[in-house]
Amino acid sequence: MRIAVLGGTGEIGEGFALHWAEKHHIRIGSRKVDKAEAAAERFNETLAIFGRKGDIQGFDNRTAAEEADVIILTIPYEHVSGVIDFVRPVLSDQNIVSPVVPMTRGEYFEYNTPARGSAAQEIQAMLPEGMNVVAAFHTVASRRLCSLDPAFQCDVMICGDDRRSKEVIIDLTNEIECLRPLDVGPLALASTIESLTPLLLNIAVLNHLKDPSIKVL
Amino acid sequence: MRIAVLGGTGEIGEGFALHWAEKHHIRIGSRKVDKAEAAAERFNETLAIFGRKGDIQGFDNRTAAEEADVIILTIPYEHVSGVIDFVRPVLSDQNIVSPVVPMTRGEYFEYNTPARGSAAQEIQAMLPEGMNVVAAFHTVASRRLCSLDPAFQCDVMICGDDRRSKEVIIDLTNEIECLRPLDVGPLALASTIESLTPLLLNIAVLNHLKDPSIKVL
Numbered sequence: 411m412r413i414a415v416l417g418g419t420g421e422i423g424e425g426f427a428l429h430w431a432e433k434h435h436i437r438i439g440s441r442k443v444d445k446a447e448a449a450a451e452r453f454n455e456t457l458a459i460f461g462r463k464g465d466i467q468g469f470d471n472r473t474a475a476e477e478a479d480v481i482i483l484t485i486p487y488e489h490v491s492g493v494i495d496f497v498r499p500v501l502s503d504q505n506i507v508s509p510v511v512p513m514t515r516g517e518y519f520e521y522n523t524p525a526r527g528s529a530a531q532e533i534q535a536m537l538p539e540g541m542n543v544v545a546a547f548h549t550v551a552s553r554r555l556c557s558l559d560p561a562f563q564c565d566v567m568i569c570g571d572d573r574r575s576k577e578v579i580i581d582l583t584n585e586i587e588c589l590r591p592l593d594v595g596p597l598a599l600a601s602t603i604e605s606l607t608p609l610l611l612n613i614a615v616l617n618h619l620k621d622p623s624i625k626v627l
Numbered sequence: 628m629r630i631a632v633l634g635g636t637g638e639i640g641e642g643f644a645l646h647w648a649e650k651h652h653i654r655i656g657s658r659k660v661d662k663a664e665a666a667a668e669r670f671n672e673t674l675a676i677f678g679r680k681g682d683i684q685g686f687d688n689r690t691a692a693e694e695a696d697v698i699i700l701t702i703p704y705e706h707v708s709g710v711i712d713f714v715r716p717v718l719s720d721q722n723i724v725s726p727v728v729p730m731t732r733g734e735y736f737e738y739n740t741p742a743r744g745s746a747a748q749e750i751q752a753m754l755p756e757g758m759n760v761v762a763a764f765h766t767v768a769s770r771r772l773c774s775l776d777p778a779f780q781c782d783v784m785i786c787g788d789d790r791r792s793k794e795v796i797i798d799l800t801n802e803i804e805c806l807r808p809l810d811v812g813p814l815a816l817a818s819t820i821e822s823l824t825p826l827l828l829n830i831a832v833l834n835h836l837k838d839p840s841i842k843v844l
Contacts, residue, residue: 563844594826594830596735599829612812613811619843625844627780627842
């Protein structure tokens with residue numbers, strides 16, 4: 411499978427790349443192609459250190475998206491609409507994954523409910539007819555994911571309206587041994603899982619926990 | 628400490644009563660005093676089976692609340708305003724705890740955001756000046772709490788604006804060995820933890836998990 415990780419030059423992009431590179435083609439996207447290429451080279455070096463195979467590649471966001479089967483938007487909420495405008499010409503039938511969280515930091519981290527209910531529903535409304543958003547990966551502690559920390563365990567809460575798209579993402583999540591996918595229902599419920607990110611960040615600060623993640627027991 | 632559990636004749640009331648009865652005076656409240664007395668008797672019998680001491684008592688909600696230091700509102704959202712109206716004459720300086728969740732069940736469980744942002748903020752607005760609400764215990768799987776299931780572990784997310792009230796509830800939570808209190812910030816953030824209840828219920832149904840609870844790792 412070809413997986414484009416747009417805005418994927420940071421830790422969360424690296425985490426996905428390291429875990430999926432042996433089995434899939436990972437296409438790191440960035441606004442600047444040289445930044446994406448540098449990140450891909452760095453991730454390939456880390457892969458080698460961990461003794462894993464793979465050939466991660468870097469592209470501008472549109473090129474990364476063009477031949478992908480799955481597009482993951484690891485992009486700050488503020489930039490999502492610009493990135494989608496830029497890649498729109500190459501959007502057709504890719505599965506779109508949104509880990510996007512609209513939040514601000516004042517004294518506390520706070521979820522800012524968008525007019526359509528959630529970032530995922532906003533993104534759905536921006537896409538060409540027939541494409542489907544799956545909301546997922548909001549609570550993955552990226553530093554622990556990309557360190558391949560053997561003690562790391564995290565539940566990935568997933569929602570979406572299209573059964574087939576959701577199953578693609580559930581399967582990809584299952585391929586990462588430290589993650590467990592949990593179906594939480596339709597896209598209309600995305601705000602609840604998006605708001606877990608500021609909740610976890612507040613919990614981390616107030617309770618002195620480092621890189622916390624969520625498990626349902 | 629005298630702890631009133633209003634609407635406490637069900638499983639969650641029993642769970643609190645069984646865990647706190649050795650150290651505290653538990654006052655089960657109900658709209659009907661005979662229902663509260665019957666529940667208290669049943670809980671005392673269960674205490675004896677588990678070899679724990681205690682003398683749980685049953686009252687109408689107002690009498691239960693009157694001499695309490697802590698009042699826990701284990702009441703469906705729809706009945707909260709009626710119960711607060713009924714107990715208002717005896718409210719003065721008790722710590723009020725809200726595990727209340729405004730939700731409905733259609734095809735999925737759904738959180739219904741109240742006009743003030745959360746049930747806890749609505750309750751705060753109903754109370755006499757100077758009283759403080761702490762929101763807590765929304766994600767405690769009550770059946771597992773009252774079974775004293777040794778494998779049960781659950782994080783209790785707690786928010787509130789008054790430091791002292793919040794610490795009373797954090798300490799009470801710490802006394803229950805299977806629970807860990809986590810401070811999640813001010814009462815303005817209560818909607819996020821209230822919405823975890825319908826999230827967990829959907830997860831339970833969609834992923835065939837029984838009585839799920841949440842842990843932050």
